[in-house]
Amino acid sequence: xxxxxxxxxxxxxxxxxxxxxxxxxxxxxxxxxxxxxxxxxxxxxxxxxxxxxxxxxxxxxxxxxxxxxxxxxxxxxxxxxxxxxxxxxxxxxxxxxxxxxxxxxxxxxxxxxxxxxxxxxxxxxxxxxxxxxxxxxxxxxxxxxxxxxxxxxxxxxxxxxxxxxxxxxxxxxxxxxxxxxxxxxxxxxxxxxxxxxxxxxxxxxxxxxxxxxxxxxxxxxxxxxxxxxxxxxxxxxxxxxxxxxxxxxxxxxxxxxxxxxxxxxxxxxxxxxxxxxxxxxxxxxxxxxxxxxxxxxxxxxxxxxxxxxxxxxxxxxxxxxxxxxxxxxxxxxxxxxxxxxxxxxxxxxxxxxxxxxxxxxxxxxxxxxxxxxxxxxxxxxxxxxxxxxxxxxxxxxxxxxxxxxxxxxxxxxxxxxxxxxxxxxxxxxxxxxxxxxxxxxxxxxxxxxxxxxxxxxxxxxxxxxxxxxxxxxxxxxxxxxxxxxxxxxxxxxxxxxxxxxxxxx
Amino acid sequence: xxxxxxxxxxxxxxxxxxxxxxxxxxxxxxxxxxxxxxxxxxxxxxxxxxxxxxxxxxxxxxxxxxxxxxxxxxxxxxxxxxxxxxxxxxxxxxxxxxxxxxxxxxxxxxxxxxxxxxxxxxxxxxxxxxxxxxxxxxxxxxxxxxxxxxxxxxxxxxxxxxxxxxxxxxxxxxxxxxxxxxxxxxxxxxxxxxxxxxxxxxxxxxxxxxxxxxxxxxxxxxxxxxxxxxxxxxxxxxxxxxxxxxxxxxxxxxxxxxxxxxxxxxxxxxxxxxxxxxxxxxxxxxxxxxxxxxxxxxxxxxxxxxxxxxxxxxxxxxxxxxxxxxxxxxxxxxxxxxxxxxxxxxxxxxxxxxxxxxxxxxxxxxxxxxxxxxxxxxxxxxxxxxxxxxxx
Numbered sequence: 001x002x003x004x005x006x007x008x009x010x011x012x013x014x015x016x017x018x019x020x021x022x023x024x025x026x027x028x029x030x031x032x033x034x035x036x037x038x039x040x041x042x043x044x045x046x047x048x049x050x051x052x053x054x055x056x057x058x059x060x061x062x063x064x065x066x067x068x069x070x071x072x073x074x075x076x077x078x079x080x081x082x083x084x085x086x087x088x089x090x091x092x093x094x095x096x097x098x099x100x101x102x103x104x105x106x107x108x109x110x111x112x113x114x115x116x117x118x119x120x121x122x123x124x125x126x127x128x129x130x131x132x133x134x135x136x137x138x139x140x141x142x143x144x145x146x147x148x149x150x151x152x153x154x155x156x157x158x159x160x161x162x163x164x165x166x167x168x169x170x171x172x173x174x175x176x177x178x179x180x181x182x183x184x185x186x187x188x189x190x191x192x193x194x195x196x197x198x199x200x201x202x203x204x205x206x207x208x209x210x211x212x213x214x215x216x217x218x219x220x221x222x223x224x225x226x227x228x229x230x231x232x233x234x235x236x237x238x239x240x241x242x243x244x245x246x247x248x249x250x251x252x253x254x255x256x257x258x259x260x261x262x263x264x265x266x267x268x269x270x271x272x273x274x275x276x277x278x279x280x281x282x283x284x285x286x287x288x289x290x291x292x293x294x295x296x297x298x299x300x301x302x303x304x305x306x307x308x309x310x311x312x313x314x315x316x317x318x319x320x321x322x323x324x325x326x327x328x329x330x331x332x333x334x335x336x337x338x339x340x341x342x343x344x345x346x347x348x349x350x351x352x353x354x355x356x357x358x359x360x361x362x363x364x365x366x367x368x369x370x371x372x373x374x375x376x377x378x379x380x381x382x383x384x385x386x387x388x389x390x391x392x393x394x395x396x397x398x399x400x401x402x403x404x405x406x407x408x409x410x411x412x413x414x415x416x417x418x419x420x421x422x423x424x425x426x427x428x429x430x431x432x433x434x435x436x437x438x439x440x441x442x443x444x445x446x447x448x449x450x451x452x453x454x455x456x457x458x459x460x461x462x463x464x465x466x467x468x469x470x471x472x473x474x475x476x477x478x479x480x481x482x483x484x485x486x487x488x489x490x491x492x493x494x495x496x497x498x499x500x501x502x503x504x505x
Numbered sequence: 506x507x508x509x510x511x512x513x514x515x516x517x518x519x520x521x522x523x524x525x526x527x528x529x530x531x532x533x534x535x536x537x538x539x540x541x542x543x544x545x546x547x548x549x550x551x552x553x554x555x556x557x558x559x560x561x562x563x564x565x566x567x568x569x570x571x572x573x574x575x576x577x578x579x580x581x582x583x584x585x586x587x588x589x590x591x592x593x594x595x596x597x598x599x600x601x602x603x604x605x606x607x608x609x610x611x612x613x614x615x616x617x618x619x620x621x622x623x624x625x626x627x628x629x630x631x632x633x634x635x636x637x638x639x640x641x642x643x644x645x646x647x648x649x650x651x652x653x654x655x656x657x658x659x660x661x662x663x664x665x666x667x668x669x670x671x672x673x674x675x676x677x678x679x680x681x682x683x684x685x686x687x688x689x690x691x692x693x694x695x696x697x698x699x700x701x702x703x704x705x706x707x708x709x710x711x712x713x714x715x716x717x718x719x720x721x722x723x724x725x726x727x728x729x730x731x732x733x734x735x736x737x738x739x740x741x742x743x744x745x746x747x748x749x750x751x752x753x754x755x756x757x758x759x760x761x762x763x764x765x766x767x768x769x770x771x772x773x774x775x776x777x778x779x780x781x782x783x784x785x786x787x788x789x790x791x792x793x794x795x796x797x798x799x800x801x802x803x804x805x806x807x808x809x810x811x812x813x814x815x816x817x818x819x820x821x822x823x824x825x826x827x828x829x830x831x832x833x834x835x836x837x838x839x840x841x842x843x844x845x846x847x848x849x850x851x852x853x854x855x856x857x858x859x860x861x862x863x864x865x866x867x868x869x870x871x872x873x874x875x876x877x878x879x880x881x882x883x884x885x886x887x888x889x890x891x892x893x894x895x896x897x
Contacts, residue, residue: 352774
């Protein structure tokens with residue numbers, strides 16, 4: 001097969017950083033091509049060059065699409081040539097209907113007046129293509145993330161896409177939605193659509209890729225062909241990090257479980273906005289020195305469970321008891337929870353985890369400023385010392401602690417978030433998707449830190465959608481489905497199959 | 506050396522942009538008015554006429570930082586100014602009692618009206634304060650009975666027109682003003698040096714030594730230049746002293762206290778702040794309370810300056826104050842903004858007015874030009890911010 005795309009010697013520089021350095025990237029027509037690499041390896045930058053986000057002239061090198069050199073100066077240029085890119089953050093308008101979203105920006109119209117009949121009919125066709133059985137008039141806001149992702153693809157198909165680029169399409173999806181999506185990509189392949197998929201989930205990559213290209217530090221490291229048996233996890237990881245990782249999950253030397261640190265009894269949370277219970281009759285505990293995993297599908301109510309316990313009572317009506325060290329406590333606001341030794345590291349770093357426009361040190365200290373202040377006056381020397389301490393101990397890669405958090409990679413942002421919550425010296429650390437969207441190397445570091453913390457007697461509650469992570473790190477696993485804790489398994493008895501069974505009751 | 510300088514300017518253009526703009530405007534007006542703009546009387550007057558807007562700018566900076574707006578501050582200032590005038594002239598309350606009373610009233614108005622509506626009932630601040638704007642406009646007309654209230658109290662009028670006493674009697678030169686100037690410069694140099702030593706000890710990025718010294722010399726000479734100008738007129742006015750104290754307090758609180766950090770945290774990301782244990786509600790009440798208090802102060806300054814309270818006092822103050830904050834680098838999207846910047850911003854706007862007055866530019870053109878300057882400042886702000894974001 002011929003190459004549909006060749007990117008030759010692409011170099012893209014930002015002031016002070018070479019994001020892409022003489023990258024060569026070839027995609028065959030009709031294949032599924034996975035692009036992998038650690039965070040900051042240049043994957044997204046490369047795709048932005050391809051789609052015209054970074055216009056012609058801001059990079060050097062050639063883009064050859066369908067044997068023609070292309071000089072895209074905006075996204076619409078690349079769209080005209082059949083390139084469609086779907087970003088990690090979905091770009092649908094929540095309050096508009098499915099069909100309005102599908103044709104947003106390329107409406108079917110005559111002299112500016114939209115033909116709604118054709119629009120609805122076409123939208124229905126596109127939905128069929130992505131095997132979605134929803135009404136085209138449904139509002140996006142009422143649909144799950146998995147469905148939304150498929151609508152994005154339907155939108156791309158409506159533009160007669162030839163080369164579909166997906167940037168971590170499954171990052172926010174649960175297992176069944178992910179499978180769905182991957183099946184669809186295979187289907188589209190049969191229909192002649194070439195796909196490029198950026199992914200951190202190597203299992204998926206192995207399941208679906210015809211070719212895998214590995215980027216590292218802005219350079220192409222290698223291209224592996226599935227047809228020649230080169231695509232396997234060890235190989236890919238080796239090229240990604242430049243070293244072999246034998247243990248994806250660091251071993252804990254010894255496990256010492258103490259008394260129950262946090263217990264939740266008959267916990268229910270009613271979401272006023274949704275008008276339904278998001279958590280129902282949950283009973284839960286975690287001991288000192290223990291990592292408890294909470295597995296479950298997206299929307300099972302795990303984050304809501306954590307947030308409602310953490311005192312975020314504004315959005316929920318709650319009932320039930322929380323006991324810290326066997327003492328009944330009332331946590332009315334996050335401050336109460338923090339004072340009782342709880343910490344919650346958000347799944348949504350950019351949304352409610354970090355203050356992106358502030359620097360590293362301000363983010364680290366914000367949850368516990370009273371510790372370094374006297375009569376409300378902050379001791380800025382101490383603040384610098386503390387930030388430096390965490391930079392070193394957490395291995396936050398940054399030129400300075402005065403760097404704005406928005407300039408850090410996902411892994412380093414997560415380390416800042418962790419530092420911030422360790423600085424409040426919690427007894428119970430709730431980690432919500434602690435390794436989402438971060439690279440293999442940083443994942444390993446975060447796992448190591450978790451192990452060190454429980455060794456010191458902390459209790460960790462880890463909410464995770466990645467089953468290998470749940471199985472690899474937890475001492476005990478709770479499974480959640482539709483707001484209820486549907487199962488509890490000691491790690492010895494936990495298997496992926498059992499968990500999935502409980503998660504889909 | 507020259508490369509260092511251009512690099513330093515490039516890196517800090519956002520921080521120093523408005524200082525440069527202010528200098529630029531002053532030089533232009535000095536040229537256009539054949540030096541009239543730089544005379545001691547004009548400089549002194551410029552600072553005094555900025556006073557009542559400057560304190561509003563300080564308050565509204567924090568309001569904008571926490572992603573809100575306050576349109577009511579002009580008429581609240583007008584209303585409280587009128588109340589202050591009545592308290593001193595009609596009730597004959599002593600000034601030292603009247604001032605705290607007015608400040609408390611302002612705080613209560615800000616916290617209980619705006620604060621409750623915005624933080625409690627989640628009414629958009631734009632609407633809540635728009636309502637308050639017309640309410641206090643009405644109240645102002647009520648309390649003044651559509652007539653001007655003259656203030657005959659000398660102490661009160663001195664707040665807007667008086668000057669600090671001198672310690673020595675040198676004709677044509679106000680010695681205490683110069684001494685204060687010297688102390689301010691000494692304090693500035695001391696803090697800068699201390700800060701630099703600290704930064705170096707933590708191996709943080711600092712400008713090169715020649716640049717640093719240049720900055721010290723440059724800023725010190727500007728401070729001394731203006732204080733010398735003022736000293737050769739009648740010395741520091743009480744208005745200038747009050748504004749300086751307000752700015753010093755607010756600058757300290759925003760930069761060095763947990764309250765200040767919480768305010769910026771709420772502005773930077775309210776959800777993250779809430780989850781970090783910061784009560785967004787509490788901060789909202791505090792910021793609007795402080796805004797109300799400063800509106801009260803602004804009312805006192807303005808009424809004292811005019812020596813009377815009028816039924817139209819306060820009209821348009823809010824727009825000048827908000828413009829000052831934006832020109833001073835406060836970000837319209839929240840989370841970023843310094844009170845010192847806003848003071849400079851207010852001075853920029855006042856300089857434009859003063860300069861154009863001296864040149865006899867028609868008032869219609871003045872409005873147009875000030876509008877264009879405001880837009881230019883915000884465009885500059887957005888542009889430099891994007892430039893920095895892209896570098897990352």
